[in-house]
Amino acid sequence: MDLLQLRYFQAVARREHLSQAAAELRVAQPSLSRAIARLEADLGVPLFDRVGRGLRLNRFGAGYLRRVDRALAELDDARRELADAAGLDHGSVSVAAETLLTLTGVVTEFRAAHAGVDIRLYQSSATEMANQLRAGEVDLCFASQPLPGADLRTRELLHEDVLLAVPVGHRLAGRERVRIADLAGEPFVTTRPGYWPRELADRLFAAAGLRPEYTCESDEPGATGDLIGAGLGIGLVPAYSRGVTHIPGVWLHVDAPDCHRTLNLVWRADAYLSVAAQRLSDFAAEYFSVTTRLPNRI
Structure with a gap:
């Protein structure tokens, strides 16, 4: 063999x-x-x-x-250690996220500062990310919901409100706040099960004793705002998106407990974390700390 x-x-x-x-x-x-x-x-x-x-x-x-x-994990760790010994310019890091739009800004700026680092990106659901970490396919995951596994460690990058986005001219567009009860019967744009917007919507509607009318489900959380802007329905969108996209629509606060998103960086505690991965981790923490303080971000 x-x-x-x-x-x-x-x-x-x-x-x-x-x-x-x-x-x-x-x-x-x-x-x-x-x-x-x-x-x-x-x-x-x-x-x-x-x-x-x-x-x-x-x-x-x-x-x-x-x-x-x-x-194979030991051999991969050995390869990363050798790359680290040769310097950061020869390093590599593999990253997964539920939507790659989360990574666009941080990866752009990180590559500008560390042009020699090879970055590989994956778009994955929460279950897929946990499996990729355990299999050694990725070094870091940007996850907006908990990943199962006692061997995983997390670092909080962002904690924010999740807002309700509605198309311009919608019956709720003139309001500043809504309750989940106000959304009964409304066509709802979300993701397939396994992604954080769907998990949050399921939880909020269940707590209100309602059954949501999901009329559009996708595998790209980042597309939700554009689909809402196109008039396909209403939906939950993180506040951070207001500052990084130009979605035509109206944003409302939701009067419901736990209507927020926490973006965490996740890695395996029992695996070797390369210098490139450590540097990206620190860079991402600083990036989200700065961008969420800028005007119109939240």
């Missing part, structure tokens, strides 16, 4: 799907299938159960994956 076979096995084990893993690895599916077959032959046991046209990790594969994850 070789290192490439282990990388291939890890990808297939996570996906339990050959074609998806092949697309992720950018290799031909037959080549990936042969690599897995050779690995199983070398080990002398099957790592997957073949179920129809699919794969399912069996008990041999599950045990082997735990060892492979640890071994």
Whole structure:
């Protein structure tokens, strides 16, 4: 066996799907299938159960994956340590967020200050981010809801109100504040489950004993304001967005407890955090501290 076979096995084990893993690895599916077959032959046991046209990790594969994850994580940490020893200009950092619009400003300014750092970005739901951290795919996550895992550490970057955005001319547009009860029956723009705006909306409506009328659901939280401005409905938007976007609409405060967002930086406590990742963490904390104090930001 070789290192490439282990990388291939890890990808297939996570996906339990050959074609998806092949697309992720950018290799031909037959080549990936042969690599897995050779690995199983070398080990002398099957790592997957073949179920129809699919794969399912069996008990041999599950045990082997735990060892492979640890071994590859150690090798990745060693690579990052060597990059750190060579200096920040040769470093790299992988980052995930629920919407990449959260990172646009901070990444732009960080790259201007540290042009040699290689940054890789992912857009992921909360569950995906937690899995990416544990698998060592990302170093840092910008999360607006708690990520599960006792091995994760957080650093608060931003705590803000979440406002209700309505299109210009809407019946609520002339008000400064609303209650959740005022929103009964209104077409509501939000995200799919797994993203913080949906989790917050579900919680607020449930507390008010109401069932929301979700008429538009997306996988891009950053698009919510534009969809509302286009007249597709009303929805919850973080106050920070008022200062970084130009959404046509009216913003109202919501009289409901816990109608706010906390943006946290999350990383694994038991993994090596490169100098580049540490520098980005400190840079992000300063960036959000400054930008939220600027006029018209909140």
